[in-house]
Amino acid sequence: MTSQLREKFEEALFPPVVALLIALVCGDLLIMSYGQSPAAVYRMLLEGTWGNAYGFGQVLYKATALTFTGLAVSIGIRAGLFNVGAESQLAAGGFLAAMMGLALSPGVPGVLAVPLCMLAAAAGGGVVGAIPGVLKVKFGAHEVIVTIMLNFVVLALLNWGIANHLNVPETLHTTEIDAGAIPRLEAFIGAFHGSAANLSLLVAIVTAILAWFFLFRSRRGFELRAVGLQPDAAEYGGVSVGGVWFRALTLSGAIAGLGGINYVLGYKHYYEEGFAGGAGYLGIAVALVGRNHPLGVVLAALFFATLSQGGLAIHALVPKQMAEVLQGVVILAVAMSVPEVRRALRQSRRPVAA
Amino acid sequence: MTTPAPASTERGAYAIRMQGIDKSFGPVRANREATLEVVTGEIHALVGENGAGKSTLMRILGGLQKPDAGTLEVNGRDVTGWTTSDAIAAGIGVVHQHFMLVSTLTVAENIVLGEEPVSGGRFDEARANSEVEALSKETGLKVSADRRIADLSVGEAQRVEILKTLFRGARILVLDEPTAVLSPPEVRELWTVLRRLREGGGTIVLITHRLDEVIDISDTITVMRAGETVARLRTSETTPAQIAKAMVGRDVALTSRDEISALGASMPGGAGSTEFKASSDMSSALNVTELVVLGSRGTHEVDGVTLSIRPGEILGIAGVEGNGQTELIEALAGLRPCASGSIRLDGHDVTYKSVAERRSAGLSHIPEDRHRRGLILDYSIADNLVLGLQEAFSTRGMLNGANISSNAKRQIEAFDIRPPSAVLPARALSGGNQQKVVVAREMGREFSVLLASQPTRGVDVGAIEFIHSRLREARAAGKAVLLVSAELNEVLALSDRVAVMYRGRFAAVLPVAEATEDVLGEYMIGMKTDEAVA
Numbered sequence: 001m002t003s004q005l006r007e008k009f010e011e012a013l014f015p016p017v018v019a020l021l022i023a024l025v026c027g028d029l030l031i032m033s034y035g036q037s038p039a040a041v042y043r044m045l046l047e048g049t050w051g052n053a054y055g056f057g058q059v060l061y062k063a064t065a066l067t068f069t070g071l072a073v074s075i076g077i078r079a080g081l082f083n084v085g086a087e088s089q090l091a092a093g094g095f096l097a098a099m100m101g102l103a104l105s106p107g108v109p110g111v112l113a114v115p116l117c118m119l120a121a122a123a124g125g126g127v128v129g130a131i132p133g134v135l136k137v138k139f140g141a142h143e144v145i146v147t148i149m150l151n152f153v154v155l156a157l158l159n160w161g162i163a164n165h166l167n168v169p170e171t172l173h174t175t176e177i178d179a180g181a182i183p184r185l186e187a188f189i190g191a192f193h194g195s196a197a198n199l200s201l202l203v204a205i206v207t208a209i210l211a212w213f214f215l216f217r218s219r220r221g222f223e224l225r226a227v228g229l230q231p232d233a234a235e236y237g238g239v240s241v242g243g244v245w246f247r248a249l250t251l252s253g254a255i256a257g258l259g260g261i262n263y264v265l266g267y268k269h270y271y272e273e274g275f276a277g278g279a280g281y282l283g284i285a286v287a288l289v290g291r292n293h294p295l296g297v298v299l300a301a302l303f304f305a306t307l308s309q310g311g312l313a314i315h316a317l318v319p320k321q322m323a324e325v326l327q328g329v330v331i332l333a334v335a336m337s338v339p340e341v342r343r344a345l346r347q348s349r350r351p352v353a354a
Numbered sequence: 355m356t357t358p359a360p361a362s363t364e365r366g367a368y369a370i371r372m373q374g375i376d377k378s379f380g381p382v383r384a385n386r387e388a389t390l391e392v393v394t395g396e397i398h399a400l401v402g403e404n405g406a407g408k409s410t411l412m413r414i415l416g417g418l419q420k421p422d423a424g425t426l427e428v429n430g431r432d433v434t435g436w437t438t439s440d441a442i443a444a445g446i447g448v449v450h451q452h453f454m455l456v457s458t459l460t461v462a463e464n465i466v467l468g469e470e471p472v473s474g475g476r477f478d479e480a481r482a483n484s485e486v487e488a489l490s491k492e493t494g495l496k497v498s499a500d501r502r503i504a505d506l507s508v509g510e511a512q513r514v515e516i517l518k519t520l521f522r523g524a525r526i527l528v529l530d531e532p533t534a535v536l537s538p539p540e541v542r543e544l545w546t547v548l549r550r551l552r553e554g555g556g557t558i559v560l561i562t563h564r565l566d567e568v569i570d571i572s573d574t575i576t577v578m579r580a581g582e583t584v585a586r587l588r589t590s591e592t593t594p595a596q597i598a599k600a601m602v603g604r605d606v607a608l609t610s611r612d613e614i615s616a617l618g619a620s621m622p623g624g625a626g627s628t629e630f631k632a633s634s635d636m637s638s639a640l641n642v643t644e645l646v647v648l649g650s651r652g653t654h655e656v657d658g659v660t661l662s663i664r665p666g667e668i669l670g671i672a673g674v675e676g677n678g679q680t681e682l683i684e685a686l687a688g689l690r691p692c693a694s695g696s697i698r699l700d701g702h703d704v705t706y707k708s709v710a711e712r713r714s715a716g717l718s719h720i721p722e723d724r725h726r727r728g729l730i731l732d733y734s735i736a737d738n739l740v741l742g743l744q745e746a747f748s749t750r751g752m753l754n755g756a757n758i759s760s761n762a763k764r765q766i767e768a769f770d771i772r773p774p775s776a777v778l779p780a781r782a783l784s785g786g787n788q789q790k791v792v793v794a795r796e797m798g799r800e801f802s803v804l805l806a807s808q809p810t811r812g813v814d815v816g817a818i819e820f821i822h823s824r825l826r827e828a829r830a831a832g833k834a835v836l837l838v839s840a841e842l843n844e845v846l847a848l849s850d851r852v853a854v855m856y857r858g859r860f861a862a863v864l865p866v867a868e869a870t871e872d873v874l875g876e877y878m879i880g881m882k883t884d885e886a887v888a
Contacts, residue, residue, distance in 0.1 A: 217753055219744050225733075230726070
């Protein structure tokens with residue numbers, strides 16, 4: 001039994017670890033091509049992120065959003081679905097959170113206002129996620145196509161609304177919300193002064209724990225994973241496959257949408273065009289590196305947040321795009337090694353019969 | 355058993371001669387010393403059940419795979435291990451079961467694809483059309499050259515496939531299950547075409563598992579079972595029963611019916627010990643009336659089946675695979691919609707109920723394919739033992755871990771699942787133990803009706819005996835069992851009554867005492883039909 005557990009552990013960790021090693025080698029070569037010492041650059045990267053409170057706060061802030069989107073994507077993959085729409089779900093969630101915050105009067109206490117805004121965020125993402133769910137179940141539309149296209153539609157709609165109706169003149173953001181703000185960490189720990197990290201981080205951790213319970217301890221999670229692994233067997237086991245698809249995409253969207261609170265309620269206190277900034281897409285990488293396990297997702301979110309923040313820190317020695325190149329290498333290496341992606345590639349290569 | 359012996363004496367006139375072909379995929383031996391000898395200018399039927407190794411043998415012939423051992427001669431030339439392009443150049447044309455056509459192109463475009471007539475650097479459509487029309491006229495394969503594939507019926511698309519191979523100069527044509535998708539008139543038309551090709555000197559290998567077709571069209575027959583060639587027969591000198599026997603017979607060591615029956619007789623309620631009674635005056639546990647189930651192309655896969663099973667009775671369904679057994683079981687389990695008719699379970703109408711509702715109404719189901727349906731291979735044994743019962747094993751939406759583990763412990767012991775570990779993934783078990791997990795789950799709970807589809811397929815001898823005795827115990831305990839098996843011996847050893855399914859209907863229902871292999875064989879291939887009610 002212990003050997004079983006070890007095997008399971010190795011299987012889960014092997015692809016990300018190999019990917020990191022490949023990225024490390026590529027990173028070394030790149031750094032050396034700039035005439036710098038890899039050791040010096042990595043030291044600088046760590047000092048700029050985990051080495052001081054501000055940098056660490058920024059890592060936490062970025063990891064918070066990535067945890068939400070990573071969890072969203074991994075719930076989809078567990079059900080055998082590829083949700084590429086976390087970007088617009090995140091934006092829609094942030095948008096509705098801001099609308100709720102603006103609609104509430106300033107007198108509403110935080111204990112009521114914050115949950116209401118969170119609910120609005122989840123609803124915003126959930127609706128955007130439910131659309132591909134309905135289209136897949138009713139018409140067999142492939143969720144990848146629908147979620148990608150919906151990203152354009154939803155983001156364009158939100159931008160139109162912000163640019164024409166809801167903005168503070170000369171800007172692309174709304175006015176500050178009256179209620180529902182989430183306090184920053186600097187309010188409790190002075191050292192975090194200036195960093196955007198806020199208590200949304202606790203919401204992210206709780207969401208990850210709940211996602212774990214849902215996936216591995218609840219009946220719905222049991223059914224969801226069954227559909228993802230073998231839809232025919234799930235159907236045989238009395239599971240409505242279409243129902244699971246719909247619920248999984250809606251839930252996935254809701255979790256991504258909830259991520260909108262990190263920026264809107266916790267950082268700027270307004271909705272701003274383009275705040276998602278790729279966190280939705282990066283969520284795919286987070287889910288893959290984290291092997292679709294909530295704990296793995298949290299760790300992967302921290303890793304990608306470190307790379308992203310570290311890119312700024314190493315600017316003095318090498319271009320900050322280097323961190324992005326590394327990020328790309330990690331994603332490619334993991335993508336080639338995780339079973340889900342290999343299966344998808346095999347399927348797309350299979351010839352289609354007339 | 356018929357020993358493989360050349361039925362033809364025209365030495366040297368072999369179009370295809372494959373000898374001692376071995377081919378393994380990992381631990382699976384798809385072909386073992388398989389032999390195929392096809393004389394030039396004949397229609398040769400290659401028959402055998404699913405997984406008998408027919409397709410592998412044809413893939414080797416077509417150059418898609420290389421044999422591990424053995425030789426392949428085509429027209430007297432040793433071509434062992436050749437490539438697909440060698441095979442095409444040598445005039446071998448394979449028509450696959452799943453068509454390989456570009457649905458947005460026209461018939462002519464598909465046929466000339468890869469060898470397009472060109473004039474002045476551009477595709478010469480007019481010449482393509484006229485060439486295809488000429489070929490169509492010459493062979494009698496009627497197609498309209500300028501229609502799009504997407505607009506064609508299945509029969510027409512198949513004619514295009516055949517023309518495609520002929521256009522490339524095929525003289526040896528391999529057809530893989532060509533009639534599986536055709537209606538009876540289309541089948542007759544295909545036969546006309548094949549005979550015409552034979553008259554023109556062509557050689558045809560026909561893969562099928564429908565014996566009536568074999569008798570209809572072929573000159574010579576090769577029967578395969580479990581990767582081996584078990585018989586080579588002249589169609590004019592054989593009977594359907596002989597072919598059926600060669601196809602479905604089990605390994606001599608454990609299959610003789612007497613042995614299994616002897617095993618059964620020693621148990622309470624063993625085969626033959628239960629007297630057959632007319633079911634009409636008994637309250638039945640499962641009652642099916644005039645059930646019609648449609649296939650994906652609107653064909654009547656199950657075409658008006660009526661049956662009823664009493665508590666404490668096993669109704670066995672015999673028949674060549676592909677005659678609607680799978681669809682019948684899936685419709686009863688709720689996995690396929692019923693087009694018309696009704697299904698009553700313990701008196702309750704469940705025709706339009708979901709899988710889950712039927713389960714909780716007392717229906718258990720051992721599916722024919724444990725890898726696709728019966729198990730989630732990456733789930734632990736404990737989780738697989740509650741698949742379909744997840745509702746009963748959870749409280750307020752959360753899985754009840756303690757109950758799931760104690761259930762696993764009990765079932766693993768009761769059904770002797772090895773290794774006795776609840777946490778191993780089902781994938782790690784042997785086929786026999788995987789099947790025991792399915793059987794444990796479906797029979798180790800409260801149920802009144804059991805659908806057992808190929809319950810011992812691909813499992814070892816010990817597990818077969820174990821599963822058989824469980825089925826007998828279920829009967830003794832008053833359960834109603836519907837058994838579908840490709841193993842005639844199994845059906846005969848376990849059933850109280852035997853129904854023969856042919857082309858979606860019950861051709862006959864007989865008490866087991868009257869059901870001999872010879873009698874069943876005639877019904878199985880459609881030579882005899884009673885309009886039967888089981």
